Amino acid sequence: MTTASVATTVPEVPPQAANSYRFSLFNAVNFQITLGAPMVLYAKALGGSATTIGIVASLAPLMTVLQLPTAYFIPKIGYKGFVLSGWSIRTVLLFGLALLPLLTFLSPTVQIELMLTCLFLFNVVRGVSTGAWLPWLTALVPEKARSGFLRFDQLHMQCGGFLAIAISTIVLWSGAEPWQFALLFSISAFAGTLSLHFVRRIPDIEVGEQVRSSGHPVPWLQILKYRPFAKLLVFNVVYNWVVGGLAAFVIAFLEGRAGYTAGQVLAVSMASAVGAFASVPFFGLVLERTGSKPILRLAMTLYLWGIIFWVLVTSGIVPAHYLLVGFNYLVLGVAGGLFSIANTRIAMDTMPEMGRNHFFSLFTVFASLSLGLAPIFWGVFLDALGKNEFAIGFFQVNRFSLYFVLLAFLGVVTFFLAQPLVEKKGKPFDTAIRDVVILARLKLYGRFFNR
Numbered sequence: 001m002t003t004a005s006v007a008t009t010v011p012e013v014p015p016q017a018a019n020s021y022r023f024s025l026f027n028a029v030n031f032q033i034t035l036g037a038p039m040v041l042y043a044k045a046l047g048g049s050a051t052t053i054g055i056v057a058s059l060a061p062l063m064t065v066l067q068l069p070t071a072y073f074i075p076k077i078g079y080k081g082f083v084l085s086g087w088s089i090r091t092v093l094l095f096g097l098a099l100l101p102l103l104t105f106l107s108p109t110v111q112i113e114l115m116l117t118c119l120f121l122f123n124v125v126r127g128v129s130t131g132a133w134l135p136w137l138t139a140l141v142p143e144k145a146r147s148g149f150l151r152f153d154q155l156h157m158q159c160g161g162f163l164a165i166a167i168s169t170i171v172l173w174s175g176a177e178p179w180q181f182a183l184l185f186s187i188s189a190f191a192g193t194l195s196l197h198f199v200r201r202i203p204d205i206e207v208g209e210q211v212r213s214s215g216h217p218v219p220w221l222q223i224l225k226y227r228p229f230a231k232l233l234v235f236n237v238v239y240n241w242v243v244g245g246l247a248a249f250v251i252a253f254l255e256g257r258a259g260y261t262a263g264q265v266l267a268v269s270m271a272s273a274v275g276a277f278a279s280v281p282f283f284g285l286v287l288e289r290t291g292s293k294p295i296l297r298l299a300m301t302l303y304l305w306g307i308i309f310w311v312l313v314t315s316g317i318v319p320a321h322y323l324l325v326g327f328n329y330l331v332l333g334v335a336g337g338l339f340s341i342a343n344t345r346i347a348m349d350t351m352p353e354m355g356r357n358h359f360f361s362l363f364t365v366f367a368s369l370s371l372g373l374a375p376i377f378w379g380v381f382l383d384a385l386g387k388n389e390f391a392i393g394f395f396q397v398n399r400f401s402l403y404f405v406l407l408a409f410l411g412v413v414t415f416f417l418a419q420p421l422v423e424k425k426g427k428p429f430d431t432a433i434r435d436v437v438i439l440a441r442l443k444l445y446g447r448f449f450n451r
Contacts, residue, residue, distance in 0.1 A: 028160025054379020062372030063127035079136035086129020094189035162273035173263035244374025275333025292346035302335035
């Protein structure tokens with residue numbers, strides 16, 4: 001069997017999608033710094049409480065709610081124009097954010113307020129503009145090519161995330177001084193500028209008449225009654241209460257109670273990006289054969305294992321050793337990568353063409369509200385518990401151990417909510433893995449015999 005004959009079994013991804021991949025890479029560098037661990041560490045350096053950290057983690061998903069009112073304008077402006085305008089404004093805001101750490105003459109309280117203001121404005125623009133992104137990609141990429149497209153898109157995104165964490169680790173390794181955060185946020189701003197360059201090169205898609213009709217008054221209640229959509233919505237809302245703020249509060253624990261420095265926190269968290277990057281290529285191929293549900297259940301199983309690890313660490317049963325923590329980050333990274341690609345694919349398959357903008361907007365709004373409210377709730381919860389703690393045998397009961405116990409319970413609930421999701425039938429999981437391994441060997445033999 002030749003390489004060419006093997007390749008014909010894989011759906012073809014549109015060639016113009018390459019610009020989307022490059023956009024995803026630089027955009028990931030941008031938002032992983034601005035909205036990720038470095039910003040949480042900056043808030044901690046300014047003396048921010050758990051509630052402040054929760055607000056930092058919540059702003060991005062909460063402002064995504066703005067996609068709902070803006071869905072009306074997408075057909076009038078067009079997908080590309082809508083995304084370009086928002087990304088241009090937010091890139092300008094990033095350069096302003098890069099100057100903030102240098103304003104050392106201001107008190108930490110004022111700096112925290114300015115940081116939250118900058119992040120609020122950044123995420124308002126981001127929330128408005130991203131409403132056109134998924135509908136644009138769904139219209140650009142044919143249905144049979146979506147699995148391949150999402151696999152490569154996730155690879156570039158995870159690569160960008162790894163670069164962001166690697167750069168952040170290098171910059172903050174020797175300390176957490178204001179100039180170091182300013183340098184890091186400047187790198188984020190330049191990455192945002194590069195992402196804007198590549199989004200300009202993605203071909204626009206004319207908004208068809210069926211999609212344009214979604215600009216008229218929409219029966220939101222009827223959309224919510226569409227059963228496949230409602231099941232997916234409930235699953236994502238509960239899942240977001242598991243992961244909402246998880247990364248931020250792990251950082252708060254490691255730097256606050258486990259004694260990690262900022263550079264050490266970023267170094268061990270790099271394993272998460274490695275796990276996501278390594279898992280997407282293989283499981284992306286499995287996804288094409290099994291469908292999304294088996295991959296979602298696998299992702300939730302890994303999340304549950306990772307959260308139980310933090311229950312054991314925060315309760316004092318397992319030490320917060322670098323190797324153990326790094327391996328757990330690796331597991332959580334694999335889980336996050338699998339969930340992202342499988343959840344996006346099942347969402348694309350679930351949304352009908354008629355009113356697609358509004359289905360995506362309503363889905364994003366509910367998911368984002370849960371993802372945004374969760375870290376604020378957990379932050380207030382952790383601050384309310386304070387430093388009160390006691391022991392039950394070997395188990396140390398404190399605010400962090402209670403937090404992770406509750407997350408483990410929600411993780412179990414989410415696992416079972418994946419079962420009733422509606423999607424096209426695929427092969428059994430073990431059969432799909434066998435086929436992928438065989439296909440990989442055939443490709444290798446094809447390259448060897450056709451030299």
